[in-house]
Amino acid sequence: MQPDWPEEIYKELVTAGVGVVGYVPDAGHKRLIELCQADRNMRAVVLTTEEEGIGLVAGAWLGGEKAVLLMQSSGVGNIINVLGMVQVCRFPLAILVTMRGEQGEFNTWQVPMGQNTARVLETMGVAVRQAGEAQTVAGHVRAALLKAFEAQGAEAVLIGQRVIGIKSFQEQRNQ
Amino acid sequence: MSPTLHRRDVVKQLLEKRGELLVIAGLGSTAWDITAVGDADTSFPMWGAMGQAAMMGLGLALARPTRRVLVITGDGEMLMGLGAFATIGVQQPGNLTVVVIDNERYGETGMQHTHTAYGVDLAAVASACKFKHSITVTSDVGKVRELAYQTPGPNFAAVKVVDEKLPLVLPPQDGVLLKDRFRKAVLGR
Numbered sequence: 001m002q003p004d005w006p007e008e009i010y011k012e013l014v015t016a017g018v019g020v021v022g023y024v025p026d027a028g029h030k031r032l033i034e035l036c037q038a039d040r041n042m043r044a045v046v047l048t049t050e051e052e053g054i055g056l057v058a059g060a061w062l063g064g065e066k067a068v069l070l071m072q073s074s075g076v077g078n079i080i081n082v083l084g085m086v087q088v089c090r091f092p093l094a095i096l097v098t099m100r101g102e103q104g105e106f107n108t109w110q111v112p113m114g115q116n117t118a119r120v121l122e123t124m125g126v127a128v129r130q131a132g133e134a135q136t137v138a139g140h141v142r143a144a145l146l147k148a149f150e151a152q153g154a155e156a157v158l159i160g161q162r163v164i165g166i167k168s169f170q171e172q173r174n175q
Numbered sequence: 176m177s178p179t180l181h182r183r184d185v186v187k188q189l190l191e192k193r194g195e196l197l198v199i200a201g202l203g204s205t206a207w208d209i210t211a212v213g214d215a216d217t218s219f220p221m222w223g224a225m226g227q228a229a230m231m232g233l234g235l236a237l238a239r240p241t242r243r244v245l246v247i248t249g250d251g252e253m254l255m256g257l258g259a260f261a262t263i264g265v266q267q268p269g270n271l272t273v274v275v276i277d278n279e280r281y282g283e284t285g286m287q288h289t290h291t292a293y294g295v296d297l298a299a300v301a302s303a304c305k306f307k308h309s310i311t312v313t314s315d316v317g318k319v320r321e322l323a324y325q326t327p328g329p330n331f332a333a334v335k336v337v338d339e340k341l342p343l344v345l346p347p348q349d350g351v352l353l354k355d356r357f358r359k360a361v362l363g364r
Contacts, residue, residue, distance in 0.1 A: 020237055043237055046265060048258030055227030055259070059199070059234025062219060062354065063242075064362045067234065085224035089350030 005163065006031040008138035009096065013042070013068060016145040020045060020060045020067035022053040028098030028164035029070045050075035054082040058091045066149055068094045073101060073117040073158070074110060083124040086154050093126065093154040094144050102161035114161075121156050132160040178313060178335040182276050185334050186247060187212050188316045189274065189323060196324065197235060197361065201228035201248025203283040204341075205276055209247060211344040216360035219353055220346040226256030229273050233263050236271035239361065243270050245323045250277040250291045250333070257300060263329050264305035272323040272330040273301070278338040286338060301331035311335065 009032055013021070021036045022045045023029060037044045047053050053069040060067040076097060086093050100107070101114015118128045127147070129140040137159055144155035186208040190198065198218040200209045205228075206220035221228060232246035253275045263271065279292035291297060302309040309331040312319055322330040347353060358364065 020234065043266075045233075045237075045262065048261050051226065052230045052256065052259055052262055055224065055230025055256075056234040058224075058227075059231035059236075060238045061234070062231070062357050062361070063197075063235045063238025064358065065234070065238030082224045082227055085221070085227070085350070088223070089354045091354065 002134050003138070005134045005137040005159075006035065009141050010035040010039075012138055012141045012145060014039070015142075016149060017066055018068050018145070019043060019065045020056065021070065022047050022056045022067060023070040024048075024050050024053075024072070024075055026070070026072040026098050028072070028159065029096070032070065032096075050078040051082055054079055054086060054093075057093060058085060058089070061091055066092070068096065068145070070096050071098075073097055073099045074113045076117045076120055076156075077113045080120060080124055083126060083154070087125040090152040091154075092148040092152050094148040095121075095126070095156040096141065097156055097158045098164055099158055099161045104161065118158060126154040126156050129155065129157045130160065131157055131163065134163045137163060176313070178278075178337050180312075180314065180316070180334060180336045181339065182208055182278065182336040183211050183341060185276060185316050185319075185336060189245070189247065189320055195242055197239065197242050197244045199228055199231045199235065199244070199246045199248075201225075201246070201252035203249055203252065204278075205247045205249050205252070206346060207341070207344045208276065210346040211341075214346055216356045218346075219357050222348055222350070225252055226259075228252055229256060229259040229263065232271055232273060233259070233266060233268060236268035237266065240268075240270055242361075243324060244268075244272070246271070246273045248273070248275055249282065250275050250279060250289045250297065251281045253297060254290055254295075260301050260304035260306070260331075266329075267305070267307075268329055269327045271328050272326075272332070274319060274323065274331075275333045276336055277333045278336050280338045282338075282340070286340070291333075297333045298331060306331045
């Protein structure tokens with residue numbers, strides 16, 4: 001049976017003491033966003049663009065609060081320059097990325113950024129953990145949170161499109 | 176009407192006897208301005224990440240709801256992150272004030288006009304994004320000080336200033352130092 005990976009991620013965030021969750025909505029993160037919004041000890045912050053999330057995380061850390069970011073792979077393209085600040089200041093960073101543009105992608109416009117997400121992150125100093133199976137998501141998230149908050153690491157977990165489920169025009173119509 | 180306020184005087188007035196106030200300054204002139212007043216552990220002057228000063232302020236304000244947080248940034252820096260107005264408007268942090276020192280110029284790149292020189296109204300944007308108080312100031316800096324130190328926010332002020340080139344007064348550039356000293360001052364660790 002497929003584990004309930006959004007619920008498992010949420011539990012990891014609680015265990016790590018995450019107080020702020022910045023997100024740009026994504027279908028793959030829908031359930032996790034709802035879980036975070038329902039938690040009175042978490043502040044879910046909806047962003048207009050992923051770039052804002054880097055400022056949010058850095059500011060929260062200056063004030064002693066742990067923050068994580070949820071975004072889709074296309075959003076990684078929006079944070080490249082500001083990752084420079086994360087690197088220079090060694091701000092803890094944990095990004096949970098739902099992948100688009102992998103196998104079965106129905107929208108070709110998602111493919112270029114999806115194919116290069118890991119490379120872009122690594123080029124800008126963010127360590128990448130690939131969660132290609134639902135069973136591996138929670139473990140990767142736990143490791144990323146530990147590394148970020150205990151060792152001022154910059155970490156991203158890429159949640160594969162196979163884990164999320166392939167999105168099609170038909171499914172979108174039915175939503 | 177040409178502005179008469181000078182940016183370093185404005186920032187000095189905002190930061191004198193600052194007490195517990197936490198300060199984030201956007202890259203370029205405003206980072207030099209706050210340093211000219213006097214470098215402090217509870218100031219975080221940015222050297223990059225253009226467009227993110229207001230969002231840094233939001234993160235800090237949410238993390239420390241009992242402290243007043245002041246973002247001092249330039250018009251060009253604010254224009255690069257206009258979405259932050261909307262994001263702050265949703266969160267409604269009562270302890271956050273954003274002040275734009277508005278010389279209507281990109282000061283670090285040759286004093287080219289910014290959008291505000293053509294009439295783009297940042298205070299109107301903040302107001303439309305649900306900031307509690309939003310003003311444009313041409314003379315009364317005391318009113319801005321009141322917003323920053325007392326008035327429940329989120330608050331915004333655009334302060335129109337003379338477009339002058341001033342001597343650089345540089346803060347430390349080491350990002351880890353800036354971060355660690357800030358946290359030590361605020362958290363004691």
